Amino acid sequence: MNASTLPVRADVVVIGAGIVGNSIVHHLADLGWSSIVLVDKGPLPDPGGSTGHASNFIFPVDHSRELTDLTLDSMRQYEKLGVLTTCGGIEIARTEEREEELRRRMSSATAWGIDAELIDAARAVELVPFLNGELIRSAFWTPSVAVVDPLQAGALMREQAAAVASLTVAANTEVLGIDTEHGHVVRVRTDRGDVETSTVVIACGVWSPRIARMAGATIPLTPAVHQMMDVGPIPELAVTGVEIAYPIVRDMDTLMYERQSGADLEIGSYAHRPILHEPDHIPSLAAAQLSPTQLPFTASDFDPQMEDALELFGSILDREDVGVRHAINGLLSLTPDGSPLLGETPEVSGLWSAAAVWIKEGPGVGRMVAEWMTHGTAEIDLHTADIARFYPHQRTRAHVRARTSEGFNKTYGIVHPREQWSSSRQQRLSPFYDREQALEAEFFEVGGWERPQWYESNRGLLDEFGIDDRPHEWDRRWWSPIINAEHRAMRDRVAMIDVSAFAQFEVFGPGVVDYLQHLIVANADRKVGRLIYTPVLAPNGGFRSDLTVVRLGDERYRVITGGADGARDAAWFARHLPADGSVGFADVTSAVCTLGLWGPRARGVLSSVTGDDVSNDGFGFATAQEIEIGTVPVLALRVSYVGELGWELHAPFEQGKLLWDIIAEAGRPHGIVPAGIGVYGTTGRLEKGYRLMGAELSSEYTPVDAGLAFPKVKDHDFIGKNAYLRAREREAVAVLCTLTVDDHLDSTGRRRYPQGGEPILTPTGERIVDRLGRPSYVTSAGAGPSVDAYLLMAYLPAELAVEGTSLLVQYMGERYPVTVARAGRVPLFDPDDARMKA
Amino acid sequence: MRIMVCVKRVPASGGAPQLTEDGRGIDTRHLSFTVGPHEECAIEEAVQLVERFGGSVTVLTVGPAEAEEQLRFAISLGADHGILVEAGPDEVDPQATAFALTEAIRDGEAASGAPFDLIMFGNESPDAGHYQVGVRVACALGRPIVGGVKGIDVDPDAGRVRFRRDTPGGAEVFEAALPAAVAVREGLNLPRYPSMRGRLRARKAEITELRPHVPAGGLRRIRLRVPEQQRPETVVLGHGASAAPAVVDLLEELEVV
């Protein structure tokens, strides 16, 4: 299989023969790719990357469904290859806070269908007799935790690929360049010859940024150190005679793990300071002492961890004849948001990234990326791992280093679902920022934008509306009751909301109508001035995004999408531009600021500052008009995500502050309040049952599931149409529902509030899964101050999606009764949309 | 027994050494540091002797401030005290090294009023390989010293030590009176790994630091080079057992069968 020369041409060249590259090769071959070249600079079977020194254990439970699904798929693949040994795993809580986290973990385990159990110290010691039980408050036991052999898996995957496809494996082969023409990959140059190809996959782990740069693309990761040591020989472990006989222990509060490896105990840590490396400074194979990704151990960083390990495992570690046999600073890949970097790079067509992947996800990632490359979509929704998710500033070295430094210690940390980053902030500021600061805004970040989540200046509204705080610290962390007060003020009066984080593009030219028709589900050929809300589908009929399109002219449209999804959407829209140049694309995000004005008194405010006709007759719902507000030319859209009368006011960025002041001044007599994204994104949205990309909407659900199918299907062909038509024809499998929490009291009498991600269970506590295997869990959670309920969204199997059905939600180890309040898209608040259309 | 072990901080070997751009030294950015395998055996032997006969092990180095790491490593293996003669970041020539070690040993012996029973060295450092520092120290102190030693048999009561070493044709055993010195080779024993408790103990151990004036010797390093290697075109004689005739042809050609 190993070749000293390479074929002159191949369907695909995969660079990197670690677990990811091998898995991609294997699955591409299965999917019918016929000529495949796999190159690696290093030798086989261990080319010297992170795969070769990983600890190779897998804990399947993660709060992220996407990562859990990838892990479970990987475990099935490892098991099928015969390289998986189940040993079980224990995650230990030394603190009360960690115990709460383990209860949250239990919810995730239940939601994703993984057998797990909360156990006491005695049981933990029974499972791993060397543990110091006195340190343990409780523990989370996952019997399916396993260790795998990724090098052996890789070898088998190569063999299987070679059996069904023409596979050339070229070890000890250095990639010298990746040539592109017109933004598309055409060739890989190596020291063993060039290969013509239109598809290249970079699966080089810590080297990926270096390789991507050869083609002019960015893979925003940084190599970082994870410290490990092997301690032994320990007679109690040696007598087992096997690689691993005892469950793996994660000592969560010290951010460490301990696992048996033959006669040794392997100790790893995520507690030390972040130690980042430059991809260009990784030693070569020749210069490396052990391997390029096993750097010299820096002992002083590990000293505190050694004490922690001695405390927990003193009975076997605290001996003079048990020695530190091996210790390394192992390199792994970190990304700014902790997720992998998968998919076609936005800069270069045909250049795919499969980087920043852990052993536990490698085979699954390989399968998904191969599917994605073949079918344009993968079985598991990968949008949070899409390499196109980053805005330009998020790909800079400074941002990557800042966020990975901050993120490293979160590896075993307790991360609140709403937790905000503290580094690399204040990157993108709307023109309203100074005003918002003056109003004591609490800023949350999306896509680098600073957005007010709520305003402390509105604290006085709490008394006005009689709003209570949440009693439990976890429930109120990164939250304020002021959100609910702002919500009430908006519904009663009027609010101004900064939504400048929208990503906005203009598409234009003679071919623009056909172009848009091909991309979106809704009919784009509407009259000028019309607003079009539409799903954008993946080829499998699942969601890629949902967004608003405004026809500004015969051959010009504005596309407006969420700040979280803008980079992915920009890449998607740009990639599908026709080759003939008949459509132009311009990202106008940085040219436009947007102020939302919503509430029953919105028309009163707006009409006082513009001479244009903003009456319902003059400016109907779902239309756009250019209006003048003083000296500010404004594109006004009559639309609302919060279910109120009002407008999005799009203005030249540099006139934003002026616009803000005019509206604030004009609004004063109407009792206007500034309101944050807490209202816009959660309370207002949930009362109206609006779906959010990334929460309710993903490539695993169709518009039919989400209740977003249109009454008619346009004639024009569009991406995902066939699957969309099929979904419409068959009976609904799952229905997106809004549920209300009937009783918030926990067993100690405290009111608790689920935060999202929790499993929905039958009244008898059974997990709920639809016919396609998709579990029911809370996709969004938040208050509905105007419907006097706490709202949860969840997909339920059609038979349970019946209004009035009683179910349970499991939160922090307890179960709370919930009721299906709405099945489908009809909102709980103002079901007829009378307010919006007033 | 009081034993002194002299060690040197050296880059750990593994890959081919990479030179700095100016060629004056080795690029150590990706390397860890260690004591050589010979010295690891010296430390191990010293610790074993003290475990057997009582006493203490002092470990001594001349080098940069970072060489403290190697002293702590020795302490983690069971040495009791560490002395660092700080001599700056540049490599110290063998005469100067011997001078500095000798002074430090004299100080230590003067303070306790008694000589170290045994002063131990590695046979040569894995990097510079001068093969002489131990001999110079022993001569300066008037102690006998044998090099290349792979076996040590001490009789403290008789004040006598025997050293065994391999020779090209076999082995020879030397006898010397204590106090003595010895330069040992890997193979003397199987060095232990540091225990975790040992590492923590070493972290807290106090290191004596000396900064004497050390006169330079007559040998001065100018630069380093990687030797040119002719890479022959490898002749592949065949695969598996079927290559045997071709191999024997080669043996016959070389007239070794």
Added chain:
Amino acid sequence: MGGVLVLVEPDGGVESSAVALAFGRVIAGGLGELLGAAAIGPVADGADDALPALAGGHGATHVHHVRHPLLDDYSPECWGEALAQLVAHTEPRAVISPATARGTEVMAQAAARADLPLATNCLTVSPDSRAWQLSRIRQGGMLIEDAELTAGVVMMTIAAGAVPPDDAGPTAVSTSGTAQVVSYTPEFDTSFVHSRVVDRSAQESGVSLTTARVVVSGGRGVGGAEGFLPLEELAKLTGGAVGCSRVATNNGWRPHRDQVGQTGSKVNPDLYIACGISGATQHWVGCMGAKHILAVNTDPDAPLVTRATHAVIGDVAEVIPAVVEEIHRRARRT
């Protein structure tokens, strides 16, 4: 007085002594000095003529034979002190010795006692009025150090494998081909501190690793102690010695004295057969002096395979027994 003095080992190291003499001859020629040799201790019975012949054959005009009862058997301190006294007595410009274990030890002792610098394992040397320029082996041969040596008397050892420079031309060499023997007797205090040999044993059997013409060496790919049996047989058939890599000694498959490499022995055979040794640098420096290297390895990209003159791609456990069998087959045929 002046001159260039070469310490020779008439017993153990004729070849390496010859190389050191060749260096000495060129240096002496360049300096316009006489070349002399020195030998310490008794010369083996019947070898009385060998010493002046060895020295004279390489252009030495005289050879100092250093004798004393304390020198009758080897003692590092006594031999070193004797050389130091000879140096003080003859005041040469340079003292040269082969970098054998004994040569190095004696030179170190002498340099220490004479308070002179010593450059060991030299590959090249060029005398200079101010400081001598030389290159020497470092890191077991992985690196070469260019250095300069400033000393009243230049002391150096010549590395095994160093190539003597071309003859510098006519010089005051011995024309008779034999050197004049001059006896020298050093003086020792009665309290002179030294070690002494109390026992000496010969290797039980077999050929010495460092002098064998063939070394059959095994590493990780041999798989275990019993995996060395075919290697031992091949060594026996080729009159060679068995060596091994550090992996093999660390795993206890072979005694430490068999180890080839930076911390083991350095070998210079005509043929080095590396069985299942991938060829880490630390091993390579031990065997790179071999004239031919045959690597047997399953991995065609293993470093030692790419550095070898010959290779067989395959499992040691199949290849070596087949080679042994082939030798037997041909032996039966003839």
